[in-house]
Amino acid sequence: MTNDDSVEAGKPTLEAVGALAGVSRATVSRVINGYATVKPEMVDAVNAAVAQLRYVPNRAARSLVKRRTQMIAMVIPERTAEFFADPYFAEVIQGAAMYASSTDHTLTLLIESDADPEKTRRYLTDGNVDGALILSHHSSAPAYVELSDTVPMVFGVRPLEPTARPIHVVDVDNVQAAVAATRHLIDRGRTNIATIAGPLDTAAGIDRVDGWRAAIAHAGLEPGPLQAGTFTPASGAEAMQRLLDGGDRIDAVFAASAQMAAGALEVLRAHSIRVPYDIAITSIDNNYFSTSANPPLTTVDLDTANKGAVLVQTLLRLIGGDDVPPFTAVPTTLVERQSV
Amino acid sequence: MTNDDSVEAGKPTLEAVGALAGVSRATVSRVINGYATVKPEMVDAVNAAVAQLRYVPNRAARSLVKRRTQMIAMVIPERTAEFFADPYFAEVIQGAAMYASSTDHTLTLLIESDADPEKTRRYLTDGNVDGALILSHHSSAPAYVELSDTVPMVFGVRPLEPTARPIHVVDVDNVQAAVAATRHLIDRGRTNIATIAGPLDTAAGIDRVDGWRAAIAHAGLEPGPLQAGTFTPASGAEAMQRLLDGGDRIDAVFAASAQMAAGALEVLRAHSIRVPYDIAITSIDNNYFSTSANPPLTTVDLDTANKGAVLVQTLLRLIGGDDVPPFTAVPTTLVERQSV
DNA sequence: CTGAAAGCGCTTACAG
DNA sequence: CTGAAAGCGCTTACAG
Numbered sequence: 285m286t287n288d289d290s291v292e293a294g295k296p297t298l299e300a301v302g303a304l305a306g307v308s309r310a311t312v313s314r315v316i317n318g319y320a321t322v323k324p325e326m327v328d329a330v331n332a333a334v335a336q337l338r339y340v341p342n343r344a345a346r347s348l349v350k351r352r353t354q355m356i357a358m359v360i361p362e363r364t365a366e367f368f369a370d371p372y373f374a375e376v377i378q379g380a381a382m383y384a385s386s387t388d389h390t391l392t393l394l395i396e397s398d399a400d401p402e403k404t405r406r407y408l409t410d411g412n413v414d415g416a417l418i419l420s421h422h423s424s425a426p427a428y429v430e431l432s433d434t435v436p437m438v439f440g441v442r443p444l445e446p447t448a449r450p451i452h453v454v455d456v457d458n459v460q461a462a463v464a465a466t467r468h469l470i471d472r473g474r475t476n477i478a479t480i481a482g483p484l485d486t487a488a489g490i491d492r493v494d495g496w497r498a499a500i501a502h503a504g505l506e507p508g509p510l511q512a513g514t515f516t517p518a519s520g521a522e523a524m525q526r527l528l529d530g531g532d533r534i535d536a537v538f539a540a541s542a543q544m545a546a547g548a549l550e551v552l553r554a555h556s557i558r559v560p561y562d563i564a565i566t567s568i569d570n571n572y573f574s575t576s577a578n579p580p581l582t583t584v585d586l587d588t589a590n591k592g593a594v595l596v597q598t599l600l601r602l603i604g605g606d607d608v609p610p611f612t613a614v615p616t617t618l619v620e621r622q623s624v
Numbered sequence: 625m626t627n628d629d630s631v632e633a634g635k636p637t638l639e640a641v642g643a644l645a646g647v648s649r650a651t652v653s654r655v656i657n658g659y660a661t662v663k664p665e666m667v668d669a670v671n672a673a674v675a676q677l678r679y680v681p682n683r684a685a686r687s688l689v690k691r692r693t694q695m696i697a698m699v700i701p702e703r704t705a706e707f708f709a710d711p712y713f714a715e716v717i718q719g720a721a722m723y724a725s726s727t728d729h730t731l732t733l734l735i736e737s738d739a740d741p742e743k744t745r746r747y748l749t750d751g752n753v754d755g756a757l758i759l760s761h762h763s764s765a766p767a768y769v770e771l772s773d774t775v776p777m778v779f780g781v782r783p784l785e786p787t788a789r790p791i792h793v794v795d796v797d798n799v800q801a802a803v804a805a806t807r808h809l810i811d812r813g814r815t816n817i818a819t820i821a822g823p824l825d826t827a828a829g830i831d832r833v834d835g836w837r838a839a840i841a842h843a844g845l846e847p848g849p850l851q852a853g854t855f856t857p858a859s860g861a862e863a864m865q866r867l868l869d870g871g872d873r874i875d876a877v878f879a880a881s882a883q884m885a886a887g888a889l890e891v892l893r894a895h896s897i898r899v900p901y902d903i904a905i906t907s908i909d910n911n912y913f914s915t916s917a918n919p920p921l922t923t924v925d926l927d928t929a930n931k932g933a934v935l936v937q938t939l940l941r942l943i944g945g946d947d948v949p950p951f952t953a954v955p956t957t958l959v960e961r962q963s964v
Numbered sequence: 965c966t967g968a969a970a971g972c973g974c975t976t977a978c979a980g
Numbered sequence: 981c982t983g984a985a986a987g988c989g990c991t992t993a994c995a996g
Binding site: 647648649650651654661662663666685687688689690691 | 968
């Protein structure tokens with residue numbers, strides 16, 4: 285019964301671990317950081333001491349000498365209304381936070397202040413973080429593009445215009461997602477396929493229209509009518525109404541979001557048009573709206589939590605100096621339900 | 625045109641600021657940390673140098689010597705379904721993150737792993753953070769209560785049972801919120817006031833029933849029937865149906881959440897019961913459900929973003945060694961719309 | 965009121 | 981393959 289465990293108060297240091305293992309603290313450091321040059325028996329001794337003392341490295345000390353903050357920021361728009369209505373952010377954040385917790389970097393949330401957008405950029409350039417994830421969709425993005433050679437950055441959305449300098453983006457392949465959803469309609473024998481598109485000034489909106497068109501062309505069909513919405517249920521309902529008013533004969537609709545599909549469904553029900561018998565529907569996004577719709581929607585699951593994880597993973601590789609491709613696509617899967 | 629600004633590469637240090645201001649780095653440190661003992665003229669010189677060099681203190685170095693991590697964690701449940709369906713977490717997080725950004729502490733999200741709950745607790749006790757905010761409602765809370773004398777902690781919800789040791793909680797006063805919503809019904813002349821309660825195994829559920837009862841008793845009225853739901857729209861609809869089936873004559877309903885009120889509204893519409901003419905409704909929560917309900921709901925705004933801010937503020941006071949009361953109530957306000 | 969100096973807990977050339 | 985030593989950028993007794 286040695287008093288090896290009931291040591292002094294305070295966290296154990298490298299020194300203490302070294303003393304217990306009978307080596308210098310330099311060696312302990314090398315073991316902890318996985319340098320291959322340490323003799324196996326010393327490695328074992330050190331590991332045993334680490335376990336016995338429950339040693340945890342001091343992040344600040346390491347951070348100071350490595351000149352790294354060990355922090356990364358996720359920059360999210362302040363726009364509260366959007367933030368709340370859309371499960372997207374919550375899901376990305378959750379995926380990113382969970383992945384980050386398995387690394388030695390800490391994820392912090394940086395809410396863009398609408399009142400003082402400079403503040404956010406200053407935070408990033410003042411050396412508070414090793415890198416940043418940018419989720420903003422719109423106008424503020426170019427300002428971040430400029431910072432991307434000062435501090436490593438990964439974007440969660442493809443920019444509409446070519447950027448002034450090369451950037452890194454992680455996103456789903458929206459074209460492929462739309463192809464999958466549209467092709468499913470075609471596979472089920474539908475031939476007159478309309479689309480309720482997203483806003484055509486967003487990358488997602490445009491890409492999903494492209495995918496819809498491509499799948500139809502590939503099948504040798506003619507595209508049906510297109511009506512654009514804003515990704516919300518109400519806009520989907522309005523677009524559906526316009527589609528019906530247009531008088532084209534359609535037997536299927538590809539909706540660029542589940543929220544819009546849910547809105548469209550309401551309109552179809554009001555007109556006693558049966559889904560999927562009269563009109564089949566597929567969409568994009570697997571969330572509350574797709575599962576609680578009536579009928580439940582066949583839709584493309586974007587696996588947004590995974591996207592959050594890949595965003596962090598990619599940023600860490602960038603920070604580590606790895607060669608990272610300009611675009612990383614995260615996989616999506618079609619989920620079959622009752623709307624087709 | 626001196627080259628005062630185009631100094632060497634790398635961030636300026638205390639030393640550099642001191643050199644420019646003509647003082648020692650100890651003095652610079654004192655100025656930056658606001659010690660009152662520095663001569664005004666030196667303070668000015670230092671501030672000028674800081675501004676000129678755009679000096680930003682190195683967090684890691686400060687953290688190392690102060691033996692503080694300068695980080696706080698917000699612990700949130702992994703339960704994704706709940707997380708997504710409920711705007712509550714997003715709003716608390718946003719409020720907390722924005723407030724934290726104005727302090728010298730960084731907020732990090734710690735998602736509780738259902739698979740390995742120990743991991744979260746180890747993270748907190750391993751010295752990774754100076755303190756933690758606990759938002760979990762249920763079973764895991766007691767485990768955190770135990771940690772609360774190892775690491776400073778503030779809870780976002782009142783525990784149901786008395787806790788083993790004194791803890792700190794920041795929450796709205798649910799009793800008062802319910803009193804306000806119920807009293808508003810009374811003020812408008814309603815006398816037979818039912819309630820759609822929240823789950824009676826939660827503090828919020830219980831407190832809101834108490835408030836409803838208290839307001840009615842205070843007015844010398846008799847309480848109407850009570851039906852409990854689970855805070856969701858579907859459960860509110862069912863509770864409303866049971867209220868109608870019960871046969872009691874009621875002219876008003878206090879719903880313990882806007883989501884339940886929205887569900888109740890559907891049922892009333894299906895029965896052609898007019899709101900507010902036949903039955904008036906008030907509720908709690910000012911969110912998407914309360915504004916998009918038909919008619920829009922008179923409801924109590926819980927100002928959840930502010931709650932997030934106060935959570936952080938309270939935790940920082942605790943970390944700073946201040947005397948913090950066991951309960952801090954955040955204010956709520958009644959928002960009048962068309963449901964009464 | 966201010967400065968010189970020690971020290972926070974690590975990592976990493978530099979010798980050997 | 982390993983250790984002694986320097987140093988990362990701060991704060992804070994300790995003198996004066």
